[in-house]
Amino acid sequence: MRVVVTRSIARPGRTWQPVLLIALTVIGTAAISVWKPTALVYGVQRAGLYAAVAIPMALILGIVHIVNLAHGELMMVAAYLSYFAARLLGLDPFVSLVPVAVVMAIFGLLVYLLTVKHALKAPELNQLILTFGLAIALSQTVNLMFTSQSWKLSLGYVSASATVGDVSFGVFDFVYVAAAIALAAGLQLFLKRTRMGKAALAVGQNPRGAAIVGIDVGKTYAFVFALAVGLVGGVGSLFLAKQAIFPMVGGPYTMKSFCLVAMAGVGNIVGILYCSLALGLAESIIDGIRGYAGWSNMVFFVIIIATILVRSWRERKV
Amino acid sequence: MTKAVRRFLPVVVIAAAVVFPFMAGPYPLAVAQSVLISMALAVSWDMLLRSGQISFGIAGFFGIGAYGAALTTLKLSASPIISILLAGACSAAVAFMLGFVILRLRKVYFAITTLALAEIFQVIIHNWGDFTGGPEGIVLPSLIFNGDARSLYWLALASVLLACALSALFQRSRLRFALTAVRNNEVSARSSGIAIFSYLMIAFVTTSFLQGIIGGIHVQIYGYASPDSVFDANYTLLPLAMALLGGTYSTPGPVLGAVLLGVASEYLKLKIPYGHLVVYGIIIVLVILLLPAGLYGQYRKRVKARAAHA
Numbered sequence: 001m002r003v004v005v006t007r008s009i010a011r012p013g014r015t016w017q018p019v020l021l022i023a024l025t026v027i028g029t030a031a032i033s034v035w036k037p038t039a040l041v042y043g044v045q046r047a048g049l050y051a052a053v054a055i056p057m058a059l060i061l062g063i064v065h066i067v068n069l070a071h072g073e074l075m076m077v078a079a080y081l082s083y084f085a086a087r088l089l090g091l092d093p094f095v096s097l098v099p100v101a102v103v104m105a106i107f108g109l110l111v112y113l114l115t116v117k118h119a120l121k122a123p124e125l126n127q128l129i130l131t132f133g134l135a136i137a138l139s140q141t142v143n144l145m146f147t148s149q150s151w152k153l154s155l156g157y158v159s160a161s162a163t164v165g166d167v168s169f170g171v172f173d174f175v176y177v178a179a180a181i182a183l184a185a186g187l188q189l190f191l192k193r194t195r196m197g198k199a200a201l202a203v204g205q206n207p208r209g210a211a212i213v214g215i216d217v218g219k220t221y222a223f224v225f226a227l228a229v230g231l232v233g234g235v236g237s238l239f240l241a242k243q244a245i246f247p248m249v250g251g252p253y254t255m256k257s258f259c260l261v262a263m264a265g266v267g268n269i270v271g272i273l274y275c276s277l278a279l280g281l282a283e284s285i286i287d288g289i290r291g292y293a294g295w296s297n298m299v300f301f302v303i304i305i306a307t308i309l310v311r312s313w314r315e316r317k318v
Numbered sequence: 319m320t321k322a323v324r325r326f327l328p329v330v331v332i333a334a335a336v337v338f339p340f341m342a343g344p345y346p347l348a349v350a351q352s353v354l355i356s357m358a359l360a361v362s363w364d365m366l367l368r369s370g371q372i373s374f375g376i377a378g379f380f381g382i383g384a385y386g387a388a389l390t391t392l393k394l395s396a397s398p399i400i401s402i403l404l405a406g407a408c409s410a411a412v413a414f415m416l417g418f419v420i421l422r423l424r425k426v427y428f429a430i431t432t433l434a435l436a437e438i439f440q441v442i443i444h445n446w447g448d449f450t451g452g453p454e455g456i457v458l459p460s461l462i463f464n465g466d467a468r469s470l471y472w473l474a475l476a477s478v479l480l481a482c483a484l485s486a487l488f489q490r491s492r493l494r495f496a497l498t499a500v501r502n503n504e505v506s507a508r509s510s511g512i513a514i515f516s517y518l519m520i521a522f523v524t525t526s527f528l529q530g531i532i533g534g535i536h537v538q539i540y541g542y543a544s545p546d547s548v549f550d551a552n553y554t555l556l557p558l559a560m561a562l563l564g565g566t567y568s569t570p571g572p573v574l575g576a577v578l579l580g581v582a583s584e585y586l587k588l589k590i591p592y593g594h595l596v597v598y599g600i601i602i603v604l605v606i607l608l609l610p611a612g613l614y615g616q617y618r619k620r621v622k623a624r625a626a627h628a
Contacts, residue, residue: 067426118607124425125372126606129562132374133602136555140596147592252437258430294445301434304427305419 023278023303039288040281041169047273047280048177052235054257054272055183056228062267063204063224066116066127070135071257072250074229077138078104078236079245080146086153086240093153093241101234108229112222120221135254143247150246158242172242179238180276183231184269200224204267252297259304279303335475339468347467353580354474355536359557360564360572361481362528365488368567369521370501371424375432377553378439379409379526383533384548385443388456391538398462402534409530413523421518424504440549455544462538470539477532478573484524485569497521552595556583559598562605565612574614 057071068074078100085096115134119127158172190197202210203220211217243249260279264271279300286296339347359376366373386408390396396404420431443450450456463469488494496517499507508514537543556579557572564575579601586594609616 067430115603115607122606122610125367125370125429126610128372128426128429129558130603130606132558133599133606135599137596137599137603140599143592144590144594144596255430255434255437258426262427262430294441297441298438301431301438304431304434 043281043284045173051180051276072253076250078233104233105230357576378436379529383530387534405534406531413526565614571614
């Protein structure tokens with residue numbers, strides 16, 4: 001038992017490698033059997049969106065050690081805010097991104113102070129049920145206020161396309177790829193270079209030790225939670241630019257984000273980029289096979305089961 | 319509460335529930351019937367929770383049961399009661415096969431995977447159109463008992479009694495100690511020689527069997543199953559909130575919670591037709607923060623404290 005624990009702490013980020021290998025092999029064979037270059041492009045774009053949503057969740061899980069089942073719902077709320085900014089104030093989602101992120105950070109801080117903070121010492125199951133309740137409360141409040149109808153902005157620039165050789169594809173979604181990479185890089189810099197970031201990292205590794213050396217653990221938790229909600233709020237604004245929004249739109253993203261974070265290993269932000277790539281490509285290739293488009297939602301389920309099995313198999317071998 | 323009262327209270331409650339249709343009009347009867355369905359689900363959810371594994375997949379096994387009953391009625395022309403039992407068997411079989419994989423997962427991983435299950439089942443049923451009727455769903459040719467409201471109510475009541483009986487059996491047998499030990503400390507449970515996997519499997523298959531039966535009853539009552547209707551997330555949300563409010567790790571807790579929330583939600587449904595579910599979300603949050611033991615748990619605590627005091 002002891003060996004297992006040391007091993008997983010010593011190499012926190014390696015669990016995704018075998019899974020990724022399997023996933024890429026499967027994807028490779030699938031890609032060869034139904035060669036569609038557009039599937040690859042759309043897979044990369046989809047991966048960008050998944051990673052951009054998942055990275056803030058990884059931040060909360062890695063430092064506050066809370067699985068936030070309301071993660072996708074927070075993104076949904078941000079998308080609605082951004083929608084109203086566009087409709088009432090005429091703001092483009094790329095402009096309202098910053099104010100929405102700030103508002104969401106404040107909202108995240110409130111959520112933390114009112115609910116999550118009081119469950120930090122509670123059993124893990126209670127925390128899970130709490131954030132599940134939050135997710136329901138958020139999505140149903142939006143449902144109550146704006147009905148379950150789906151809304152969409154029609155922006156001209158999202159249908160921009162490019163042609164390479166004889167293949168033409170939409171390019172707007174590369175925004176998500178850029179956002180994901182920027183988030184990953186920015187967080188790495190924040191956690192490694194800034195005073196606050198280093199403190200957050202220390203709290204994430206060992207809250208008691210961090211408290212002993214004089215870090216205010218409570219404040220750090222609050223800050224990280226608010227920061228993560230703010231970031232996912234910004235992503236929600238970008239999400240709105242292209243996608244239709246409705247109260248239940250966030251749910252699948254919560255599950256997929258968790259799947260990616262689990263696959264990458266807690267605390268491994270760069271790993272999320274690779275894992276999203278595997279998930280995004282797999283989904284978009286299955287979507288590309290005629291007659292099987294509906295099955296792509298099963299991919300992440302297979303991946304999460306495979307991840308856990310590979311992990312338990314590796315641990316048993318030790 | 320004295321011992322005599324405690325022994326007779328369940329009998330009185332059951333007797334009252336059985337004769338209820340003779341005293342109530344059609345509307346209260348219909349409400350009671352839907353409350354009973356959620357109540358049975360709430361009890362079954364709590365049974366697995368006692369092992370420390372939280373399932374967000376109630377709707378999944380409920381839906382499998384619903385489709386199991388609908389398909390066996392249509393394709394095998396099974397009689398309604400047989401089809402309900404077969405529905406339970408379907409769910410139990412699926413749970414048994416999946417159990418080998420997902421019962422190796424713990425806590426968060428288990429919870430998220432079960433959350434995904436409902437969606438996965440829905441995708442399969444949705445896309446397997448030739449066999450399951452696809453997105454349009456299945457309409458049964460006739461209702462059970464020709465749709466007689468009282469018989470339907472008793473059928474729903476029977477599912478609650480079955481759930482409560484199994485739950486009481488869980489509480490009185492060695493299963494209780496095994497599951498509690500797993501919940502409190504799995505490592506020490508394992509080192510005390512408890513066959514954790516077998517006990518979890520028993521709990522998982524039993525609760526899925528129950529949820530399948532309830533799904534089967536649901537479909538026989540309403541005569542209709544579609545991927546969107548029977549895998550609705552409400553079948554996870556309502557029982558969960560009911561069990562939490564009433565008090566987990568017990569049989570009376572979920573029953574109490576179901577009565578309170580079921581009646582309250584019926585009232586709210588009339589006031590706010592869309593989005594009355596927000597109340598469930600808020601109740602879940604408030605219960606976890608303010609009353610983690612639930613109403614019945616709080617009552618038990620007080621009784622214990624008084625006993626210690628006296």
